[in-house]
Amino acid sequence: MASEIKVKVIHKETIKPSSPTPHHLKNTSLSVFDQITSEVYVPLLLFYPISSDEVNNIDKRSLFAEKSNHLKISLSEILTHFYPWAGEFVYNSSISCNDQGAAFVEARVNCPISQILGQPDLVIQKQLVPNDIECRTKSGKGYLLLVQANFFECGGVAIGVSISHKIGDAYTLSKFINSWAAIALDSTTTTDVLPPAQFGAAASLLPPLDFLNSPQPPVEFVHENCVTRTLVFDASNIAALKSKAASATVPNPTRVEVVSALIWKCVMEASRSNLGFVRPSSWCQFVNMRKVLVQHSADDLLGNFFGHFVAKTEESEVDHDVQSLVAKMRKSFEELKVNFANGISGEDVLQLCKELGELIGKVDVDNYCSTSWCRFPFYKANFGWGKPSWMSMPAGAVEIKNIISLMDVRDGNGIQARLSLNAEDMAVVESNRELLTYASLNYEVRHNNSYLNFEDPTIWYPNLWNPTNETLH
Known part of the structure; x- marks a missing residue:
């Protein structure tokens, strides 16, 4: 399919805030969470098909121009609220x-949107999200927010968004x-549009x-031949x-817990x-710390605000079931809540990073890292064409081994999980009968061996996108 579908960029421009940022808001400090977050760009795709009635009664050229203009005007307006996103990283x-x-x-895109939805191909998806390198400013400094409006021959549209991880996590992206979308619908009374004071609160x-603040030595990762x-x-x-x-220990496990436990069992x-x-x-x-802290003031903190817990099995534990793995996850999460319910310090953040780095560095342990976008309300985003029929988080240029990403399906009850494993492990996983009892396989993308250099402000956190909103409860 990748050889048949073509995505052609026909226009690029810069969208500035509709009004200038006030002088007293011209600088937003990073928090420790922002500092330890890698300088990677995080992609999101939202798909909006067009109804059959509209297809038969539209001038596509006019429709595309209208939708594009609609997105640009509303984007300019929302940037006055999310003003750091129109700024420059210091x-x-x-x-x-x-500004x-x-x-x-x-x-x-030279195909109907149904062709993408029917066979979701990660290679094509990557072309629907703007590239931060190609969209550099003339001075060579990159944008923190990039948007790509993809118009299909049927009249449908896919909105691709890519943000610098430095300006926010999944919670912040969903708020944006x-x-x-609320501004695009002219919902001036919506509570979704946040006041400027929310930025900088985490700092x-x-x-x-x-x-x-000073560059650290580059971190080198060896990437195996992975399959997604x-x-x-x-x-x-x-x-x-x-x-x-x-079980008696966890009588009401969550969606994220049971899906994660089954995947963990199968990869082990x-x-x-x-x-x-x-x-x-x-x-x-990875966990949304806003749901861990008991202070209500943390609920609307924008930027990056995440932590993690680690559940472990030992060499002596040969057989595992989903029940026992769920119990391990719940126990580790509850310990995180006890430790940080009343607050977290910069020293705590650094200690968490150090412990995770030490764990990931162990060559005699199988380490799996999971991030979840479940319960973040991306499927509510209505720009005037209804709610999206599908959302996706396209992979980066190169996948890192043993990363698991969870997202909602449209009904809000199912889950789509993306796994990146080495080819040998994936071959066993994809034929696991227990797994296939509960899940259907969708598609795969293969990645060649590669050796990368990452310029990173810290040697501890891997290039991971962010925490689950469904805090295992």
Whole structure:
């Protein structure tokens, strides 16, 4: 399919805020969470098909121009609220809110949108999201927010958004998308549009640390020959899996817990099969710390505000079931809540990073890192064409081994899970009968061996997108 579908960029421009940022808001400090977050760009795709009635009664050229203009005007307006997103990154200390603007790209796709939705191909998806390198400003400095409006020959549109991880996590991105959509609908009374005071609040709780302001030595990662698969768990299968996973310890497991536990069980079995022996294993789950802190003031903090917990199995534990793995996850999450319910310090953040880095660095342990966008309300984003029929988080240029990403399906009850594993383990996982009882395989993308250099402000956190909103409750 990738050879048949073509995505052609036909226009690029810069969208500036509709009104200048006030002088007293011209600088937004980073928090410690922002500082430790890698300088990667995080993609999101939202698909909006067009109804059959509209298809038969439209002038596509006029429709595309109208939708493009609609997006640009509303984007300009929302940037007055999300003013740091139109600014410039000042290396690892702050955002200069200089109204540089956001990149806006318009593209045409030579197929109906149904062809993408019917066979979701990650190679094509990557072309529907703007590239931060190609959209550099003339001065060579990159935009923090990039938008690509993709218009299909049927009249449907896919909105591709790419943000610098430095300006926000999944929670913040969902706030931006829904606030932008609310403005596009002219919902001036909506509570989704946040006041400017919310930016910088995280830095007041967790001020930036000076030693993180200077570049650190590059971190080198060796990437194996990975295979990426997408698994879809529908609502009925998740309900059955919950019933199977329930125990006296965890009588009401969540969707994220049971899907994560089943995937963890299957990847451990694959590793054991290929190695011929049992290795200790760890499951690192990133968590939205706004749901952990008891202070209500944390609920609307914008930027990056995430932590993680780690559940472990030992070499002596040969057989695992979903129940026991769910219990391990819940126990680790509850410990995180106890430790940080009343607050978290910069020193705590650095200690979490250090511990995770040490764990990931162990060559005799199978480490799996999971991030979830479940329960973030991306499917509510209505720009005037109804709610999206599908959302996706396209992979980066190169996948890192043992990364698991979870997202909602449209009904809000099912889950689509994307796994990146080495080819040998994936071959065992994709034929696992227990897994295929609850999930359907969707598609795959293969990645060649590669050796990368990452310029990163810290050697601890991997290039991971962010925390689950469904805090395992």
